[in-house]
Amino acid sequence: LGNAVLYSEVITSTQTVLDKNYNFAQCLPTGLVCLATNQIAGRGRGRNSWVSQAGALQFSFVVRHGLHLSKSPVVFVQYLIALSIVESIRTRKGYEEVPLRLKWPNDIYADLEDEGLKKVGGLLVNSSFVRDEFLLVIGCGINLDNAHPTVSINDVIQKHNPALKRLDREEVLAHVLVTFEKYYMEFCEKGIGAWFLDKYYQRWLHSNKLVTLTTHNDEKAKIVGITSDYGMLEAVSVNNPRVKFTLQPDGNS
Ligand code: BTN
Structure with a gap:
């Protein structure tokens, strides 16, 4: 994933660029990434808009998921990417206890002792079914370095341990894609199971709620x-x- 990246300083929405035209979208290869610094018409889940903030990591990418590629339904891909975002930070040496958690179905929250839970990222998956495959466009908005409208992940990291380095967009993007690819390959091989759910439940906010x-x-x-x-x-x-x-x-x- 991420071998080809379309980058624009300003764009309508990385999600719209990849999925707005059905025929065009059918030609896009798995792993193509669209990345932007600013979006003027960012999209959230449902009918929500996503307000683009300078410093946020905002990208979409394509996965062409063959109908018979996995034993489990395609709906689980959203959980794979949600966990990939959290793990891309928490599996770094020294960052293991940074309080980033998952709110079902696919929001990323910071669990701050004094301020409570704050949303620091979200994702959406648009899917179309063409012949025997799902064309998935997966869009991720990660508040990495922006202080508005909520706290940023880099602020959460600094608050947790001021000795930790702030992370830059490129390294987080690369790590999210590598982590997702690993989970996705395993998902195709085994379907959803304990190999994934054990990690997922460790990070989510809901157990026994x-x-x-x-x-x-x-x-x-x-x-x-x-x-x-x-x-x-x-x-x-x-x-x-x-x-x-x-x-x-x-x-x-
Ligand atoms: C949500 O929390 O409702 C999902 C937000 C998803 C935002 C990302 S930013 C990159 C991609 N392009 C968009 O227009 N939306 C997604």
């Missing part, structure tokens, strides 16, 4: 993981652990 199910008479349930079919949140009833629930993003809590 209690939620109130407004759709089930305010029943209390405990989050236990993500389902292996569609990667939804799974919770078990506090009163009867044999009763399981599947939760929608941001729902029922």
